Amino acid sequence: MSLWMRWEERNPMLAETRIVLRRWLGLKGDNLQAKLVIAAVCVVVLGIIGAVARYSFLVDTTVAFPIAWVLLGLVSIITLHGALAREREKRSMEVLLTTPLTAKQIVLGKLTRAVPAITAILVCVPVFLLASGLGRAFFKENGLTWGDNLPAAVVMVALLGYLVSSSFFAMCLTMAVSAMTQRVAASLLLSFALWIVVYLIVPIILSSIFWGEAGISMWHPMAAFFALVGFSEYSSLSSFIVIGWQLALGAGLLVFAIRRMSRETQAAGAAVSG
Amino acid sequence: MLEVLNLHKNYGSFTAVTDVSFTLEPGDVFGFIGSNGAGKTTTIKMLATLLEPTHGTARLDGFDITEHPLEVRKRIGYMPDFFGLYDDVKVWEYLDYFSALYSVPVKDRPGVIDNVLELTDLTFKRDAMVASLSRGMQQRLCLARCLVHDPTLLLLDEPASGLDPRARAELKELLAELGRMGKIILVSSHILPELADFCNKVGIIERGNMLAFGGVDEIARGLKSIKVLEFRVMDRASELSMWLHGKPNIQNTYLMGATTVKVDFDGSHENQVELVRAIVNAGYPVMEVREEGVDLEDVFLNVTQGALN
Numbered sequence A: 001m002s003l004w005m006r007w008e009e010r011n012p013m014l015a016e017t018r019i020v021l022r023r024w025l026g027l028k029g030d031n032l033q034a035k036l037v038i039a040a041v042c043v044v045v046l047g048i049i050g051a052v053a054r055y056s057f058l059v060d061t062t063v064a065f066p067i068a069w070v071l072l073g074l075v076s077i078i079t080l081h082g083a084l085a086r087e088r089e090k091r092s093m094e095v096l097l098t099t100p101l102t103a104k105q106i107v108l109g110k111l112t113r114a115v116p117a118i119t120a121i122l123v124c125v126p127v128f129l130l131a132s133g134l135g136r137a138f139f140k141e142n143g144l145t146w147g148d149n150l151p152a153a154v155v156m157v158a159l160l161g162y163l164v165s166s167s168f169f170a171m172c173l174t175m176a177v178s179a180m181t182q183r184v185a186a187s188l189l190l191s192f193a194l195w196i197v198v199y200l201i202v203p204i205i206l207s208s209i210f211w212g213e214a215g216i217s218m219w220h221p222m223a224a225f226f227a228l229v230g231f232s233e234y235s236s237l238s239s240f241i242v243i244g245w246q247l248a249l250g251a252g253l254l255v256f257a258i259r260r261m262s263r264e265t266q267a268a269g270a271a272v273s274g
Numbered sequence B: 001m002l003e004v005l006n007l008h009k010n011y012g013s014f015t016a017v018t019d020v021s022f023t024l025e026p027g028d029v030f031g032f033i034g035s036n037g038a039g040k041t042t043t044i045k046m047l048a049t050l051l052e053p054t055h056g057t058a059r060l061d062g063f064d065i066t067e068h069p070l071e072v073r074k075r076i077g078y079m080p081d082f083f084g085l086y087d088d089v090k091v092w093e094y095l096d097y098f099s100a101l102y103s104v105p106v107k108d109r110p111g112v113i114d115n116v117l118e119l120t121d122l123t124f125k126r127d128a129m130v131a132s133l134s135r136g137m138q139q140r141l142c143l144a145r146c147l148v149h150d151p152t153l154l155l156l157d158e159p160a161s162g163l164d165p166r167a168r169a170e171l172k173e174l175l176a177e178l179g180r181m182g183k184i185i186l187v188s189s190h191i192l193p194e195l196a197d198f199c200n201k202v203g204i205i206e207r208g209n210m211l212a213f214g215g216v217d218e219i220a221r222g223l224k225s226i227k228v229l230e231f232r233v234m235d236r237a238s239e240l241s242m243w244l245h246g247k248p249n250i251q252n253t254y255l256m257g258a259t260t261v262k263v264d265f266d267g268s269h270e271n272q273v274e275l276v277r278a279i280v281n282a283g284y285p286v287m288e289v290r291e292e293g294v295d296l297e298d299v300f301l302n303v304t305q306g307a308l309n
C-alpha cells in the first residue's frame, strides 16, 4: 500500500483505482460485496485449474491464448469505456477539471483502472499452462512443435508480450473513444466497434491489398499466435511486429486522449504547467 | 484576496461578460446577482479556470487564473449550478476521493473528512450512499467536497436554487460560518433578496455588465432610494390614505385594510419627521409608524431596468 501511495502522490488520479479496488477486494469492515466477489473468483479459478489438470488430454492448451486475448480486449473496453464519458454524462467533468490535476494525470491515472482485471487474466494464462502439464511437454506429447524451434521461454515471453500489448492497445483505444464521447453507452458501442474493425476488418483489407489474398495477415495478432505455435507459415518474428504496432498505436491513441482532455479545460497552459 | 481585472468573454461575436472588475477580501461573502443569461455562470467558470477569458484576467492571492491555473485550482472550491456528484459511492468515499485528488496528506484525510462532515451537518450520513441523500444533503455534500483542501475562494453557482426553505436557511447559516472562517465566498443567484441578508457585498450583473458593486446599503443608497412607510391607525385608515395622497415626497399610497396605510416615500429623514408630525397634528389616531427595510427586489429591478433602457 505504501508503494501505491507513493505512486498516488505523483498522480493523485490513481485514487480512483484504489477506491474501486478497495470496494471489490478490500476485506476491512463489513464489506459483504468484496467477500462474495473474492469467494466466487477463488471457486472459479480452482475449478478451472482442477478441470484442466484432470481433463488436459481433451483440451487443446492453445485455446487458452485466443480466449485470453478476447477476454483482455473485452475487459479493457468494459472497465474503461466510462472513464471520461461517464464524467461528462454525470456532469462531474467540470468538478474534476477544477482540481489541480493535469490532463496527462487524469488520462494515465484513469487508465490504471483496467490494470487489476488485466493482470488477473494474464496471471491465469501461465497457471492454465502449468495446470495442463507444463506447456512444452504437452505440445510435444501431442506431436506439436513450437514454431521456428525457439526456446520455450522466449516463446512464452513473446506470447505474454503479445497479450500485454493487445490489452494495452485495447485500453488506449477505449480511453481515446471515451475522451471523445458524451455518453457512456456511445463510448461502449464505439469502442467495441472500433476494436472489431481494427482486429478483423482492417487486417483482412490490408492482406487482400498487399498479399493479394483475403485472410488474416501476418500483421494480425492471431497470426502472431499461430506462428509461435507452428500452425502458420509466418515466422515467429511476426509476433514481435504485432507487439510493436500495438504498443505504438496505443501510445498514439493515449497522446490523442490527453490532447483532447487538455483542450477541454481551455485554460492556457493547463496541460503544460505541471 | 481576489482581484478581478476587466474580465471579458466573447462567444463568437456574442459578448457574454463585458470587462467585469471587482475586488474581494478574505471574509467577504459576495452575492453575485443577475437574471438568467446575465453572465454569472460564464464569469464564475472563468474564475474557476474552466473557461479562458477573451481578455482581462483575475488574480487569487497573486496567482493569475490564465498563467497559473494549477496554483489557482489548489485554492478554489467550485460548485457548479448542477451537483455533478458520483452517486455510486459512499459519502465518506466521495470525500476521501477528492481529498486524494487535492493531495491532502494521507494521515490528515480522516480528520479533514470528519471536519467537513461536521461543518456541513452530514456526520450521520457518513456511510450512506450518495444516491440516497436528499437534495439538500447532496447540496451540502458538494459544499463539503469544496472544502476538503481548505480553499481560500469558494465559487458557488446558484447554490440555493431548488432547495426548500429549510435547506436554504441551513445553507445561508453555513455560508455565513465559512465567511467568518476567513474564506472569500462568491455566491450567485438570480434573486437578490435570497442573498442580501447574509452577504456583505453585492454585485449586480446584467447582459454581461456589472451595474453595481458594493455593500447592500451602499447600492441601495446609490439609487434614488424609495422606502415604504407603514402607518397603523386605530381607525379612519381610508381617510388617511386620501389625506396622504399628493403630499410632498409621497409617490403612491396603498390602503392595506381597515387600519393600515402604506406609502412609497422618497424623502430624507427630515422630510419623514415632518410627515409623521403632520399626520399626528391632523388628528389621525396613529398607533405605529414602521419603516420597511430597503426592498431589495425593487433595488434589483431599478438597477437592471436602468441597463435595459
Ligand SMILES: Nc1ncnc2c1ncn2[C@@H]1O[C@H](COP(=O)(O)OP(=O)(O)O)[C@@H](O)[C@H]1O
Pocket: B011, B014, B016, B034, B035, B036, B037, B038, B039, B040, B041, B042, B043
Ligand atoms: N457556450 C456558449 N456559447 C454561446 N453562448 C453562450 C455559451 N454559454 C453561455 N452563453 C450565453 O452567454 C450568456 C450568459 O450565460 P451565463 O453566463 O450562463 O448566464 P447566467 O449564469 O447569468 O444565467 C447567455 O446569453 C448565454 O446564452
Ligand SMILES: [Mg+2]
Pocket: B037, B040, B041, B042, B081, B157
Ligand atoms: Mg447560470
